[in-house]
Amino acid sequence: MLTVLQTELIRVFSKWRTYIGFIAIGVLIPIIIFAMKAEGNSYLGFATQSLQQVFTFTGNLMNGYTVAYIILGSLLVHIPLLVTLVAGDILAGEATAGTYRLLFTKPVSRTKIVVAKFITAQICSALLVLFLAVLSLGLGTLVLGVGEVVVIRSEITIIAQNDALWRFFLAYGFAVLSMGTITTIAFFFSALVENAIGPIMTTMAIIIVMNIISAIDIPLFEVVRQYFFTTNMNAGRYFFDNPVDTQFVVKNALILLGHIAVLFTATLYIMNKKDILT
Amino acid sequence: MEPIIEVEDLHKIYGDVHAVKGLSFTVERGDVYGFLGPNGAGKSTTIRILLTLIKPTSGTVRIFGKPLSQNRQHILSRIGAIVERPDFYNYLSAERNLQILGMLSGTNVSKAKLMRTLAIVGLEDRAKSKVKTFSHGMKQRLGIAQALIHNPDLIILDEPSTGLDPQGMVDLRNLILELSADHKKTIFLSSHILPEVELTASKMVIINKGTAMVEGSVRELISEGKLRVTFEVDSAEKAASVISSSAFADRLTSIDENSVFLKLSRSETSAVTQLLVQNEVSVEAVIPVRSLEDYFISITQGTK
Numbered sequence: 290m291l292t293v294l295q296t297e298l299i300r301v302f303s304k305w306r307t308y309i310g311f312i313a314i315g316v317l318i319p320i321i322i323f324a325m326k327a328e329g330n331s332y333l334g335f336a337t338q339s340l341q342q343v344f345t346f347t348g349n350l351m352n353g354y355t356v357a358y359i360i361l362g363s364l365l366v367h368i369p370l371l372v373t374l375v376a377g378d379i380l381a382g383e384a385t386a387g388t389y390r391l392l393f394t395k396p397v398s399r400t401k402i403v404v405a406k407f408i409t410a411q412i413c414s415a416l417l418v419l420f421l422a423v424l425s426l427g428l429g430t431l432v433l434g435v436g437e438v439v440v441i442r443s444e445i446t447i448i449a450q451n452d453a454l455w456r457f458f459l460a461y462g463f464a465v466l467s468m469g470t471i472t473t474i475a476f477f478f479s480a481l482v483e484n485a486i487g488p489i490m491t492t493m494a495i496i497i498v499m500n501i502i503s504a505i506d507i508p509l510f511e512v513v514r515q516y517f518f519t520t521n522m523n524a525g526r527y528f529f530d531n532p533v534d535t536q537f538v539v540k541n542a543l544i545l546l547g548h549i550a551v552l553f554t555a556t557l558y559i560m561n562k563k564d565i566l567t
Numbered sequence: 568m569e570p571i572i573e574v575e576d577l578h579k580i581y582g583d584v585h586a587v588k589g590l591s592f593t594v595e596r597g598d599v600y601g602f603l604g605p606n607g608a609g610k611s612t613t614i615r616i617l618l619t620l621i622k623p624t625s626g627t628v629r630i631f632g633k634p635l636s637q638n639r640q641h642i643l644s645r646i647g648a649i650v651e652r653p654d655f656y657n658y659l660s661a662e663r664n665l666q667i668l669g670m671l672s673g674t675n676v677s678k679a680k681l682m683r684t685l686a687i688v689g690l691e692d693r694a695k696s697k698v699k700t701f702s703h704g705m706k707q708r709l710g711i712a713q714a715l716i717h718n719p720d721l722i723i724l725d726e727p728s729t730g731l732d733p734q735g736m737v738d739l740r741n742l743i744l745e746l747s748a749d750h751k752k753t754i755f756l757s758s759h760i761l762p763e764v765e766l767t768a769s770k771m772v773i774i775n776k777g778t779a780m781v782e783g784s785v786r787e788l789i790s791e792g793k794l795r796v797t798f799e800v801d802s803a804e805k806a807a808s809v810i811s812s813s814a815f816a817d818r819l820t821s822i823d824e825n826s827v828f829l830k831l832s833r834s835e836t837s838a839v840t841q842l843l844v845q846n847e848v849s850v851e852a853v854i855p856v857r858s859l860e861d862y863f864i865s866i867t868q869g870t871k
Contacts, residue, residue, distance in 0.1 A: 296667045303659055387654030391713070394618040395671035396644035565620035 310371030353430030376475035377488030384483035463525030568595035577626035588777040601764035601771030609777035647714030653706040657699035672717035703730035799852040
């Protein structure tokens with residue numbers, strides 16, 4: 290199994306497509322951080338203006354931690370596209386290139402090959418989140434320093450500086466799970482078609498449709514949307530609540546893991562039954 | 568002889584298309600086995616079944632004496648194959664492609680072995696080049712290299728000479744003969760270039776519309792039936808007139824300015840030559856042709 294995984298990693302990390310996501314994040318995060326350095330205080334002042342009428346804010350609120358929190362929340366909406374670039378191509382790309390014929394005539398079970406590809410896609414997805422974490426936290430604190438995390442949602446929570454890092458650790462961990470779910474969806478569609486564009490477009494279309502349904506406030510949708518992966522994907526931000534509703538976060542995580550288990554099993558079944566005609 | 572591939576009553580149905588209909592054949596150890604048929608005959612489907620790329624609708628396949636469906640990995644570890652186009656990971660070098668494919672075949676490919684295998688197909692100087700820079704012929708040769716990298720007992724080659732230049736085709740033919748004679752490999756060779764099969768295969772099966780039309784040794788199949796004989800003469804009209812008034816009238820197929828063409832057996836060829844000479848027709852040359860191509864065309868067009 291390790292040999293199959295090794296060959297898969299060699300192939301995926303030899304493709305420039307794999308690095309598109311890293312390049313995009315590598316360009317985007319510094320732009321956001323330097324923009325926040327220039328304009329961040331007025332952004333934060335606007336968000337907290339009602340509180341400032343009652344409280345006096347001291348210290349460095351527009352710091353690396355706050356910016357990393359803002360980036361984490363906003364980019365989780367857009368990173369899926371970057372994640373699908375690898376996951377959508379990992380099976381369909383073999384069909385496009387005609388290399389299924391090479392791969393599936395080797396003395397390795399199809400299950401092993403599919404598992405190796407799945408692990409590789411998940412590694413790429415996790416590395417992308419890790420890169421996002423290192424860059425936003427590392428460059429953020431380097432440029433803006435450290436301080437309290439200002440969490441602005443329906444209410445404002447201020448997390449103490451020495452209470453922030455473990456929350457980031459868990460939030461990024463949850464982001465790995467969320468992006469892992471997106472990866473699994475793209476991986477599933479990649480098994481069905483012979484061109485990488487299809488899985489990428491289909492996965493993004495599903496995300497958009499589910500987000501639209503979630504945004505419409507109709508009781509019927511209320512019942513189903515709690516099971517949408519798009520609803521559960523953002524639960525990582527609840528690690529910045531005080532106290533953290535662990536039960537709620539675990540429930541969200543289990544729903545995402547359920548998506549991964551069902552879709553991965555379906556992919557394995559499809560690939561084991563598939564006639565290779567390309 | 569030990570059977571290496573045993574196919575029995577094989578069927579494959581895709582929707583309304585019955586691609587393989589009750590195909591049966593046996594390949595024995597050391598054979599260079601020609602697998603012939605026109606386009607759409609079911610050759611590629613059969614090869615894909617042998618390599619587990621597709622599942623048969625019914626029928627049995629045994630390779631190395633074991634059922635394929637229950638011994639897939641063990642059997643595939645002893646097979647090297649090219650299936651249709653030689654597609655590779657174009658963004659990797661030839662060396663890297665072979666290394667990866669060798670690893671997947673369960674072989675720890677040393678640098679020296681890798682270079683030796685590339686040298687067999689004349690690609691040792693391009694080991695570091697990315698495959699996307701290769702011509703079709705070079706990819707085809709790399710395909711042969713990847714089929715040999717793990718030293719398999721059975722080599723399945725699906726249209727291996729497609730895209731090769733004339734020298735490449737000669738090299739391939741010599742390589743096949745060498746692998747069979749010197750290395751005792753069993754070779755299953757599908758090709759539409761029939762002279763290639765004629766020159767390399769010891770046995771063959773001709774299939775058409777998913778069914779085996781005939782199976783046997785190439786030598787026997789070629790010697791069976793009539794020859795197409797060209798008589799080059801001083802007067803084709805006179806020769807044709809002599810033949811038309813003889814017992815061989817129905818064997819005359821056509822004439823041109825200096826030649827008459829007949830379908831004859833070997834003994835009849837001698838009799839016709841004698842007949843022409845006795846009737847004062849000057850016979851300048853007698854050219855008998857009995858190629859597998861004639862046989863192949865007659866089989867697949869249903870004239871035999």
